[in-house]
Amino acid sequence: MSAVAQGELTTPGLGGGLRDIRQSGFLLKLLVRKELKVRYRGSVLGLLWSYVKPAVQFIVFYIALGVFLGLERSPRNPEGLTNYAVYLFSGIVLINFFSEALGNAARSIVNNGNLIKKIYLPRELFPVASVWVSAVHFFPQMVVLLVGCIIAGWRPDFAQILAAIAGFAIVGMLATGLGLLFGAVNVYFRDSENLVDMLLMIATWASPVMYAWNMVQEKLGSAWFAVYQANPVTIGVELFHYAFWFSTTDGSAPMPPNLFVLWTPVGLGIALLILVLGQMTFRRLEGRFAQEL
Amino acid sequence: MVNAIEVSAVSKQFVLRHTRSIKEAVVWLIKGRKGDLSEKFHALKDVTLDIKTGETVALLGLNGSGKSTLLKHISGVMLPDSGSVRTRGRVAGLIEVGAGFHPDLSGRDNVYLNGAILGMTEKQIRERFDDIVEFSEIGQFIDTEVKFYSSGMYLRLAFSVAVHTDPEVFLIDEILAVGDEPFQRKCISKIEDLARDGKTLVVVSHDLDLVSRICRRGVLLNHGELLYDGPIEEAVRLLRS
Numbered sequence: 001m002s003a004v005a006q007g008e009l010t011t012p013g014l015g016g017g018l019r020d021i022r023q024s025g026f027l028l029k030l031l032v033r034k035e036l037k038v039r040y041r042g043s044v045l046g047l048l049w050s051y052v053k054p055a056v057q058f059i060v061f062y063i064a065l066g067v068f069l070g071l072e073r074s075p076r077n078p079e080g081l082t083n084y085a086v087y088l089f090s091g092i093v094l095i096n097f098f099s100e101a102l103g104n105a106a107r108s109i110v111n112n113g114n115l116i117k118k119i120y121l122p123r124e125l126f127p128v129a130s131v132w133v134s135a136v137h138f139f140p141q142m143v144v145l146l147v148g149c150i151i152a153g154w155r156p157d158f159a160q161i162l163a164a165i166a167g168f169a170i171v172g173m174l175a176t177g178l179g180l181l182f183g184a185v186n187v188y189f190r191d192s193e194n195l196v197d198m199l200l201m202i203a204t205w206a207s208p209v210m211y212a213w214n215m216v217q218e219k220l221g222s223a224w225f226a227v228y229q230a231n232p233v234t235i236g237v238e239l240f241h242y243a244f245w246f247s248t249t250d251g252s253a254p255m256p257p258n259l260f261v262l263w264t265p266v267g268l269g270i271a272l273l274i275l276v277l278g279q280m281t282f283r284r285l286e287g288r289f290a291q292e293l
Numbered sequence: 294m295v296n297a298i299e300v301s302a303v304s305k306q307f308v309l310r311h312t313r314s315i316k317e318a319v320v321w322l323i324k325g326r327k328g329d330l331s332e333k334f335h336a337l338k339d340v341t342l343d344i345k346t347g348e349t350v351a352l353l354g355l356n357g358s359g360k361s362t363l364l365k366h367i368s369g370v371m372l373p374d375s376g377s378v379r380t381r382g383r384v385a386g387l388i389e390v391g392a393g394f395h396p397d398l399s400g401r402d403n404v405y406l407n408g409a410i411l412g413m414t415e416k417q418i419r420e421r422f423d424d425i426v427e428f429s430e431i432g433q434f435i436d437t438e439v440k441f442y443s444s445g446m447y448l449r450l451a452f453s454v455a456v457h458t459d460p461e462v463f464l465i466d467e468i469l470a471v472g473d474e475p476f477q478r479k480c481i482s483k484i485e486d487l488a489r490d491g492k493t494l495v496v497v498s499h500d501l502d503l504v505s506r507i508c509r510r511g512v513l514l515n516h517g518e519l520l521y522d523g524p525i526e527e528a529v530r531l532l533r534s
């Protein structure tokens with residue numbers, strides 16, 4: 001940053017958007033570390049909460065949906081999903097990542113208002129740091145999932161690992177893009193963060209996390225199902241199902257049609273588009289952050 | 294001498310927004326946009342100011358005259374509605390020191406975090422870390438969380454980080470009342486050192502005796518307009534009268 005050559009006049013306050021993040025890598029690292037340190041301050045369990053909360057959430061859903069509502073396959077219920085526990089948890093970890101990333105990114109600008117009002121720094125850092133922190137919290141859950149997968153007889157191959165990476169990339173880009181958008185709008189209208197909370201509640205149920213995708217197809221018909229399927233979070237969740245759950249089953253469970261040739265590129269495309277749109281909106285609005293906060 | 298800061302014809306209007314929610318904005322639209330949704334006032338009106346490298350400039354004026362707003366334009370925190378601001382080299386603000394401090398982190402973590410926020414690289418901070426701690430006189434408390442610091446210790450550490458950022462242009466906003474008197478003297482002599490080293494200083498302060506000691510040039514602002522620009526003694530005299 002001190003590389004600005006002497007003898008060159010520059011206009012302060014005009015950043016290069018997300019490109020600045022790379023130059024501020026050290027600051028990003030410190031912001032992420034700060035969030036991680038501060039999050040569970042003064043708690044006895046500390047980072048263990050990142051395991052405990054999803055574990056309880058998982059048990060509740062598993063008992064309510066898998067056992068009571070009969071989504072789990074058992075001798076008395078042959079219609080259900082095999083290894084419903086793995087199916088459920090592989091979706092939950094991704095949705096949790098998305099919810100935490102977007103929820104915190106949408107609040108990040110207002111929460112760091114004190115700093116943004118006083119010192120110039122690339123403001124994209126705050127939403128990006130929120131997403132990054134969520135990725136760190138996602139990691140222990142991922143470990144738990146992998147242990148579960150291996151117990152259930154998971155045999156990973158190259159395609160599955162690729163699917164997991166693609167699913168994570170789609171959801172990560174989407175959360176960053178929406179986080180930039182809602183984070184910037186939140187400075188002007190605090191309704192934004194409540195809107196995000198509502199969207200996140202819908203997102204959990206608008207993707208096949210708890211139930212199977214073909215239940216949706218039966219009810220909606222193919223035209224509306226295409227709309228349902230175009231949701232990048234849905235695509236991400238299905239990719240995760242393919243990566244972690246599918247190979248633990250006997251392979252008779254159907255995967256959504258054209259998941260790889262059509263929907264994965266669509267999901268990546270939409271997520272990228274939203275990232276670009278979010279960045280553009282953010283840059284448009286950031287000039288007045290200091291006076292509106 | 295080249296210009297370190299060029300402020301040309303900068304105007305800034307602030308909106309005193311009455312609404313904070315979409316609901317109120319929609320109701321206002323439906324009612325046929327009756328009344329003003331927002332009220333505006335000029336914080337800066339057509340301000341033009343060139344500051345040369347190595348100059349020491351005091352921005353003077355009563356409360357609400359636009360001094361801090363002008364400083365925020367120079368640092369890039371705010372963008373002008375019209376006109377332009379250009380700066381040369383790295384600009385760092387001693388604007389409300391401690392803005393980037395987090396109470397739950399230790400002094401050490403905060404030095405790194407705040408240093409990075411002010412634009413230092415990891416290497417620079419590591420090299421200057423001992424100097425920063427020594428200057429702040431925090432000593433063994435550096436690994437204590439800053440929420441347990443006294444307000445004086447807090448400000449001393451924050452100020453110490455800020456003066457060690459070593460930029461070309463220093464913006465100083467009303468922070469010279471740091472700590473007890475011996476430390477204040479130390480801060481002021483540090484700032485005088487910076488001025489001697491040929492750094493450009495822009496200072497906002499209500500302590501007129503102090504600024505006339507540090508600065509050579511005074512700029513007087515009144516309700517966002519530039520009233521006077523010249524030697525500091527004259528600017529102080531005008532403000533006092």
